[in-house]
Amino acid sequence: MTRPLLILALAALSLPALAQSGPIAPGGRRAESRRAAQSGVASYYAASLHGNRTANGERYNHSALTVAHRSLPFGTLLRVTSVHNGRRVLVRVNDRGPFIRGRQLDLSGGAADRLRMRQRGTHRVRYEIVNPATLPSRQAPPRRKVRHV
Known part of the structure; x- marks a missing residue:
């Protein structure tokens, strides 16, 4: 009888600590650690992969920003x-990889062109998660002042 009460009491004591540390993001990490800019090496897909299926099921488009x-x-x-x-460049995650040690991102050809990294093959980059709600295209247009005559 006392054991369930003890477990509930311990759980209640740990709840404030969990609430302060933030939500857990996919992969088991805290969301704040994922928000910070990360750096690493990026490569890009070969044009010969155009039309193949990506991990999320859509077809790879070499000129898209993915x-x-x-x-x-x-x-x-x-x-x-x-x-x-x-x-x-702003890109959308639609595939898994790269599976080569030391690389963090595999960019589409269009994204590689925007970064001007085609001649190098790989590139040192910084990347951060973007909240779509903060993008200018997702925000309401500024309100215009109406003049009453």
Whole structure:
């Protein structure tokens, strides 16, 4: 009888600590640790893969702005910034990979062109998760002042 009460009491004591630390993101990590910009090496898909199925079921479009990541949920938007030239691109996760040690992202051909990384093959990049609600296209247009005459 006292054992269930003890377990409930311990659980109640740990709830405030869990609430303060933030929600758990997919993969078991805390959401805050995923929000910070990360860096690593990115490569890009070969044009010969155009039309093949990606891990989320859609067909790979070499000129689209998409990316493969090992664990981020499909549909996640990432802002990828080249460390070499400062160019940025907004991409959507639609595939899994890369499966080569030391690489974090596999960009589509269109995203690689925007970053101007085609000649190098791989590129040092910084990337961060973007909240779609903060994008300018998702925000309400500014309200216009109405003049009454």
